[in-house]
Amino acid sequence: MNKIDKIIFATSNEGKMDEIRMIMKDCKIPVVSLKEAGINADIVEDGETFEENAVIKAKAIMEMTGCLTLADDSGLEVDYINKEPGVYSARYLGEETPYSVKNQSIIDRLCDAKGSERSARFVCAIAACFPDGRTFTTYGTIEGEIGYEEKGEHGFGYDPILYVPEYGKTTGEMLPEFKNDISHRGKALRLMWEKLKEEI
Numbered sequence: 001m002n003k004i005d006k007i008i009f010a011t012s013n014e015g016k017m018d019e020i021r022m023i024m025k026d027c028k029i030p031v032v033s034l035k036e037a038g039i040n041a042d043i044v045e046d047g048e049t050f051e052e053n054a055v056i057k058a059k060a061i062m063e064m065t066g067c068l069t070l071a072d073d074s075g076l077e078v079d080y081i082n083k084e085p086g087v088y089s090a091r092y093l094g095e096e097t098p099y100s101v102k103n104q105s106i107i108d109r110l111c112d113a114k115g116s117e118r119s120a121r122f123v124c125a126i127a128a129c130f131p132d133g134r135t136f137t138t139y140g141t142i143e144g145e146i147g148y149e150e151k152g153e154h155g156f157g158y159d160p161i162l163y164v165p166e167y168g169k170t171t172g173e174m175l176p177e178f179k180n181d182i183s184h185r186g187k188a189l190r191l192m193w194e195k196l197k198e199e200i
Contacts, residue, residue: 004029004067004068004200005029005030006029006030006031006032006037006067006068007027007029007030007031007032007067007068007069007070007196008031008032008033008034008037008039008061008062008065008067008068008069008070009031009032009033009034009069009070009071009072010034010043010057010058010060010061010069010070010071011033011034011071011072012033012034012035013033013156014033015155015156015157016072016156016185017033018176019176019179019180019183019185019186020185020189022176022177022180023180023185023186023189023190023193024189024193026193027193027196029200031070034061037065037067039061039064039065041060041061041064043056043057043060043061044056045057045073045087047073047087048087049087049125050073050074050075050087050123050124050125050139051073051125051127051137051139052073053073053087053125054071054072054073054125054126054127054137055071055127055129055135055137056071057071057073057127058070058071058127058128058129058135059127059129059135061129062129062130062131066131067131068128068129068130068131068200069128069129070126070127070128070192071126071127071129072124072125072126072127072185072188072189073087073124073125074089074122074123074124074125074184074185075087075088075089075090075122075123076089076106076120076121076122076123076157076158076162077120077121077122077123078106078109078110078119078120078146079117079119079120080109080110080113080117080118080119080146081106081109081110085102085106089157089158092105093105099156099157099158100150102158103150103158103160103161104150106146106158106161107146107147107148107149107150107161110146113146116145118145118146119143119144119145120143120144120145120146120162121141121142121143121144121162121184122141122142122144122158122162122171122183122184122185123139123140123141123184124139124140124141124183124184124185124187124188124189125137125138125139125188126138126139126185126188126189126191126192128192128195128196130199136192136195136196138188138189138191138192138195139188139191140183140184140185140186140187140188140189140191141184141187142162142164142171142182142183142184142187143164144162144163144164144165144170144171145162145163145165146161146162146163147160147161147162147163147170150170150172151163151169151170151172151173152169152170152171152172152173152174153172154171154172154173154174154175154176154179155171155172155174155176155179159171159172160172160173164182167182171183
């Protein structure tokens, strides 16, 4: 019998939770968001890497609840602008700024960039913190380039501007089921799920 009766995923982003539940659909244990767990926490993410921030979030919520907690830190790295916005992706131009504005800002900053100069990627690090103190991390990326305009109604955030040449479309144009198979979060979460299956 499992001692773990639920897994908290340290996010209140419903778009992200939809992706997570789709990827972890075989999990027999409920996976709940911070909102669903009744947690309102303001965690300072002051790590210098995606992995550090994921661990900070997962550890903080695990210590508050005593539950197995997963957290991710993910973002967009654009090579032409020194891998910005990187770990500051959610806070780029302000957390309340619409992504349509953030996306256009990045497109504008790359106005002189051509071809491979527009290389970029989504990065995701996932951390799992167990009540016994153990911590696991996994990592995934999806490579592409910054498009010249927003395209696609699927996904969220920067999805409409990361064009993936291999598939001829942005991640915002990809159907969720397909995107989850190839996405940064999908890769990192499937690696984490393989680790967790051995533990729970």
